[in-house]
Amino acid sequence: MAFDSFSAFIAMEGHGPYVWTCYGVFAVLLVGLMIWSSRHHQAVMASCKRRYQQQESSNSARPKQAATFARVEVSQE
Amino acid sequence: MWQFFHKLGSPKWFFGIATRFMPWLLAIGIILLLVGLVWGLAFAPKDYLQGNSYRIIFIHVPTAFLAQSIYIMMASAAIVTLVWRMKLADVFVKAVAPVGLVFTFLSLFTGAVWGKPTWGTWWVWDARLTSMLILLFLYGGAIALDRAINDEKSAARAVAVLVLVGVVNIPIIKYSVEWWNTLHQPATFKLTEKPSMPVEMWVPLLLSVLGLYLLFGWLACMRMKTEIVMREQKTRWVRELVMAGRG
Numbered sequence: 001m002a003f004d005s006f007s008a009f010i011a012m013e014g015h016g017p018y019v020w021t022c023y024g025v026f027a028v029l030l031v032g033l034m035i036w037s038s039r040h041h042q043a044v045m046a047s048c049k050r051r052y053q054q055q056e057s058s059n060s061a062r063p064k065q066a067a068t069f070a071r072v073e074v075s076q077e
Numbered sequence: 078m079w080q081f082f083h084k085l086g087s088p089k090w091f092f093g094i095a096t097r098f099m100p101w102l103l104a105i106g107i108i109l110l111l112v113g114l115v116w117g118l119a120f121a122p123k124d125y126l127q128g129n130s131y132r133i134i135f136i137h138v139p140t141a142f143l144a145q146s147i148y149i150m151m152a153s154a155a156i157v158t159l160v161w162r163m164k165l166a167d168v169f170v171k172a173v174a175p176v177g178l179v180f181t182f183l184s185l186f187t188g189a190v191w192g193k194p195t196w197g198t199w200w201v202w203d204a205r206l207t208s209m210l211i212l213l214f215l216y217g218g219a220i221a222l223d224r225a226i227n228d229e230k231s232a233a234r235a236v237a238v239l240v241l242v243g244v245v246n247i248p249i250i251k252y253s254v255e256w257w258n259t260l261h262q263p264a265t266f267k268l269t270e271k272p273s274m275p276v277e278m279w280v281p282l283l284l285s286v287l288g289l290y291l292l293f294g295w296l297a298c299m300r301m302k303t304e305i306v307m308r309e310q311k312t313r314w315v316r317e318l319v320m321a322g323r324g
Contacts, residue, residue, distance in 0.1 A: 022186070031174065048310050
């Protein structure tokens with residue numbers, strides 16, 4: 001251990017704020033990027049799955065009724 | 078050889094390999110990075126000149142190193158995109174550009190915070206710092222250009238050209254500390270010489286560089302997989318994979 005006590009470790013002889021800011025920002029950005037990438041991947045997979053399921057259910061649904069041609073009386077007046 | 082090359086270009090093959098390697102990249106990367114950083118923060122000796130502020134080196138050097146090597150990898154992939162039109166190369170460029178942007182920002186940020194107690198200023202317009210700032214803009218430009226063009230193939234080609242033009246900046250970053258008088262200290266590691274630091278300083282630094290490299294590998298695999306699923310969602314293999322919940 002390069003420091004005598006825990007408080008000396010935090011203070012780093014006055015350089016503490018600089019050192020800890022760097023490590024903090026680094027940790028937040030790196031972990032944030034990893035979590036964000038991983039969540040984005042899950043979200044893309046989930047939305048693909050939903051789309052496939054929709055396609056399957058619309059394919060397997062009974063075919064639409066054929067169009068009907070009913071005679072419509074149109075007044076000529 | 079050619080068969081291997083073709084396989085490497087196959088998104089399906091890559092997807093399987095990436096899925097298999099990712100847990101290892103993540104686990105070993107986290108262990109190496111944590112050991113390197115804790116060692117550097119708490120156990121490495123104090124620098125006789127800079128005091129404890131030098132401990133920022135354990136994140137400044139890995140992020141700066143990665144920022145440049147990611148760009149070199151992107152440029153190599155850009156050549157492959159332009160010459161062989163390999164899909165996976167373009168997927169790589171698109172997936173890792175944001176990672177490079179974040180690492181470049183981190184190296185600039187930690188450098189600025191380190192500069193304050195060491196040089197007495199957050200920022201100077203010297204060659205090393207300015208060329209790193211240009212690298213940040215190059216990453217930003219590549220991302221923006223890719224988003225601005227809707228057609229996938231033209232976007233890939235335009236981004237590849239931009240990345241290749243920007244590669245001229247890399248030797249400028251590398252040799253800036255030798256060509257010009259700058260405040261920035263010369264390189265910590267050189268391939269040809271023994272490090273100028275004591276062992277207790279450069280071993281943790283090497284560990285954190287390796288750890289961050291592996292975590293970058295994990296990030297690249299994860300982001301490339303996302304991009305592959307989005308591009309190949311009409312294919313049968315992606316459909317089977319998604320429906321089975323694998324990947």
